[in-house]
Amino acid sequence: MKTQINLFTTAFVAMTLLAGCGKKKAPGDPKGDSSNGGAPVKVTKLAKVELDSVEEVRSFYEADPEFFRIKTTADIPTDLKWEDGSSEKVFASPKAKRGGTLNTFTGDWPRTLRFVGPDASGSFRQYILDSNALILVESHPQSDGYYPSIAKRWAVGADKKTVYFELDPDARYSDGEPIRVTDFFFHFYFMRSKHIKAPWYNDYYDNKKFKNITLYDTRTLSITYYKAKPDVVEKVSIRPVPEHHYEEIDEDFLKDYQWEFEPTAGPYEVLEENVNDGVAITLTRVPNWWADKKRFQKNRYNPDKIRVTVVREPAKVFELFRKGELDWHGLSLPEYWHEKLPNDSSEVMKGYIHKVKFYNEIPVPTWGMRINCSMPLLDNQNIRQGLHHAMNWALVNKEIFYGDFERQQTMADGYGKRSHPTVRVREFSVEKAEVAFAKAGFIRRGADGILRNAVGKRLSFTISTGYKRFTDVLTVLKQQAAKAGVELNLEILELTAGWKKTNEKKHEISFGGLNNSVELYPRFFEPYHSYNAYKEEGDKLYNADGSLRSGITPKPDTNNATLTADRDLDKLIKQYREAEDLDEITRLGHALIQRLHDHAGYLPAWSKPWYRVGYWRWVKWPDDFNVKQSRDWDEFHVHWIDPAAKEETQAAKKSGKTFPPVIKTYDQYKLKR
């Protein structure tokens, strides 16, 4: 699936990353009680933190005393309600076996081993950062709760903005150095450095969102977010950046650390001898990994090695998989599931390759059409609503996607109770489309069957996309839309060119998908607030009656690709952003979803509330296969390799012995509508 669902990202990928970025270090961490959770206990008295940073880093901290603070254990509020995730359920399988090698692939040789900076966000990064690095506290993938990671306990302060963390005294980097609270100071120094050439991180971790970090003793720290939020714990859960590894960041950072693997608190590391230039990179399990026996890390990260081979041609990847040289291949694309590896193909029938469809529950990526409301005709709500009725997604799903997908209902599906319970997407209907277009003055059809208005203008729009592989989808939509009297011209571009056009807001209708990070509640400010639509604000943007002024300038490089700008909507989004209580957030969120549905700038396409994978029978899984909030089969590393089964299968391939075929659907997390 990695190569298949190639969602465009910039900001969005970075968002998911965040969830994997942050730990702190405390110098000379003394051994304390190493309890594995349980009832909150009194904080042990520990030494005050002494900074041993180099001059440059120290002066960076000193320049911002409001942000970087060092206090004493006595300053920790005594009325904190410490949590340690002990009420959450373990999700790994006790049957898991350690050992073996997982053979997987990546589409291109990684251009760097850095976690940040230019070229760092390639597809290889997931192996070394996204699904490997540990952060302070992790979101539990089966519930709305959290489980301990680098911090063994945490507590939300009375202001609901500050979160206190107590580090696990066992926490170590892969190079054996302990994780110190000061590594979390260093995290901000690192992420704010201009030398890492990562403006998005520079911006995200600046003073606007993060208000303070305080070290109380060698094991306790607190981080303060700019506002109270129900999910503030995950907002401030960052990863430690090993100060002892970098000491300071200078202009040579990119060059010096291009191929240097940053010591990690996670289970897998990249050793220099395992980088086989241009061919493969093998990740090995950190010897005596510190979290090996921890309650929520136990029985996960099972293979001793993960061998990531570079295979550039997708067709070759699939052939290697069929030969058994790669252990798995994504089957989410209908062509793979139905055509290339159908249930009656020999490897499946003989039981060598298993096929699994797993229903997960994550925020639905917004695959759909973004209608540019600043363009002539498209600024008319009736035309937009008519376009919704003119798109035959049901037929596309039936004929192109083999009926595998579901229709996406709103721009915020998959957020549990935060998603709207009743708003339903507009269905394909020639009559309803005609009624809507007629309201905008398009009544008469020309000889070509396309509607025209009184002055003879044809109802014709261009859909731009960077997704060549969905050309067939758009071709079918185009034919169907003609039935409703709209002409759709298709502009199929290269991936980057397609998104560039959308980012520059030069499209009429843009087709594509944006990934959403797994969060508690949806975001509206980025895609629908006028701040992200036009350069003008307030009275310069709106007339007294709330309509848009003329001569306003679209703002490039934001996620508001629908150019939605509506004064009432802006107010509502502001309230939503300021809301601190989950019920209030839910209520306002529903109101926003309803309004945006009426506004009709975003045209939802499909949702895929599952993923599918084919794997060789030596890859083993927990009884219920995977966790609810997994995006992909390997994200939470709950699988394991059974070397005996591998030998058995390879012998069977030669002898012709067969096993019962396994084609399974796990729908325990399927939403019932």
Added chain:
Amino acid sequence: MHWKLNPITARKLKRFRSIRRGYWSFLLLGGSLLVSLFGELLVNDQALVVRHNGQWFFPAVADSYPIKWIYTPKEPRTGEFFGEARDKTGQSYSGLVNYRLLKKTWKAAGRESWLIMPLIPHGPDGNTFSEGVKKLSAPSGEHKHFLGTDGAGRDIAARMFYGFRIVMLFALGFTLMVFLIGSTVGCLMGYFGGKVDLLGLRLVEIWANIPFLYMVMIMVSVVPSKVGMTTRVLLLLFIMVVFSWTSMTYYMRASTYKEKARDYVAAAQLLGAGPLRIVFTHLLPNTVSTLVTFLPFTVAVAISSVTALDFLNFGLPEGTPSWGHQLRLGQEYIREKPWIIGSALTAIFLVLTMVTFIGEAVREAFDPKKFSTYE
């Protein structure tokens, strides 16, 4: 105006006719091209003849060139126009009518109205999902999908047919332009000789060393996205010509060198003819045999280049019926749907073989050794 073939040319043509496989290839290919120009009458989802309520309609004729450019019906031929309020899926039938379905409906209802569909009742862009045909379906006579359907449910035979027309017209246009530029530059270099020749030849050599395929790929990928489909095709043609005209210059330059030493050129010069007049009215017609022998091979190069570029996604715009796109689809399903790549490869093989046969025959017929006489 009365004109007679030059006896030498007449002999050359006679010789060409006597080389049978070349001659037959020429007739077959030329005939196919001619037929494809009126392809809308053969392969189309528009009916050839419709008889309804005492009126005659000829939608396929109206859809064909050049009638399309001069005539459009006043009102749309919608389902409602032919008396059908709802289509098969229950939607209001205010969009253009589907003649295939209309035929079935009329037949089933025993109406007086009737219509005749073309041989292959599919256009290059329509699908037959509503008639129960799946995408990527195997060839079937029942729905007249003789080569099956592609990933968007479109008829592969229809796309191959229109792909042929596009690639042939493209190749002919390419050849014409390459010859025009190449022979002009070559003749001028040969005629003027000296410094013009020396400098011109160096420039041509430099230009010829720019790798054609890479340049076309680079140039095509930077075409701004707002450029329309037709312009993109013409632009592709132009870019290909710009990087391909050089090979002709060498031959034309040599022939011109040879010809200009002959007496009729001196005579023309004495009569006061200017260089352009001499080059275009005297030299060019006399070097035409060189040109003609290269013609079929240039066509073959054009066909294979544009197909290769399409295959690599740098050729004709997505959505245009094209053999290269068909090859790409076929390669994707080489294991599961071998007929897709099979039909594309067969078509390319047949056309290129015929072009090569023609080329051989032309070269044989125009061989100067057989006809040149030197005083």
